[in-house]
Amino acid sequence: MPTFAYLRVSTKDQTTEQQLTQIAGAGYTVEPDRVFTEQGVSGKIPALQREQFQRLNDRLSTGDTLVVTKLDRLGRDILDVIATVRALIERGVVLVVLGLGTLDNSAQANLTLNMLAAISEFERQIISERTKAKLAQKKADGARLGRPVKVDNAELKSKAEALLASGSSWRNTAKTLGISLSTLQRMMKTTPAEPKI
Structure with missing residues (x-):
């Protein structure tokens, strides 16, 4: 064969x-x-x-x-x-x-496969336990878990406009607002287009 x-x-x-x-x-x-x-x-x-x-x-x-x-x-x-x-x-x-x-x-081949499956399951359980322990530790240390709270873009943009108008640099404005400079620049570009006549 x-x-x-x-x-x-x-x-x-x-x-x-x-x-x-x-x-x-x-x-x-x-x-x-x-x-x-x-x-x-x-x-x-x-x-x-x-x-x-x-x-x-x-x-x-x-x-x-x-x-x-x-x-x-x-x-x-x-x-x-x-x-x-x-x-x-x-x-x-x-x-x-x-x-x-x-x-x-x-029978030997079946034993080998069953052992590999058991080892894989054991590794998954160990990883799961470690992940849970790390999350519990972070929670105990006061860290917020889960997705970050979504920021109101209109409110954020308004604050950015006020900071920039007061003479704050783009970099300092982004830092004050807790966003990246590229995010600030992108946000300030997305102004509603004026209707064309």
């Missing part, structure tokens, strides 16, 4: 040559038309939303082997990676991850 390779790098200045060398060094012979390469594609993008992975996925069939150098070549979101791996396994595709082993319908 044919063997395919999937190579991915996140930036345009990186190359996939090393990945192909590692695959060949592990004893896999992959025909050039069965090598699918993503250049400058983030692993955060779900696998099936990537052009080359879609093309690869369309060519894979039962009994085929797909080789990647590392699991993170399939993606950075572990839940998407697990879903992708499970979908490949269900279609009868054997996934080989160098250094990790073969992921197929075996």
Whole structure:
């Protein structure tokens, strides 16, 4: 049965040559038309939303082997990676991850996927707990949480006009009002146009 390779790098200045060398060094012979390469594609993008992975996925069939150098070549979101791996396994595709082993319908492969899912869930819970703790600390320190209160632009513009008329510089006016200089300039430009006769 044919063997395919999937190579991915996140930036345009990186190359996939090393990945192909590692695959060949592990004893896999992959025909050039069965090598699918993503250049400058983030692993955060779900696998099936990537052009080359879609093309690869369309060519894979039962009994085929797909080789990647590392699991993170399939993606950075572990839940998407697990879903992708499970979908490949269900279609009868054997996934080989160098250094990790073969992921197929075996009990060992299922254990590996379940462990990865558990670790991912654990990491999400830890991040959530840290975020809640930081927000609680900020609240305890008196910080206002949530979206800032929307400022009445008409009132703000009126104050800006008064400050500028009194001789305040644009920079000092912006600072007094608590807005950026560019915001002040933009706001002062948006005066209602006089009707044309």
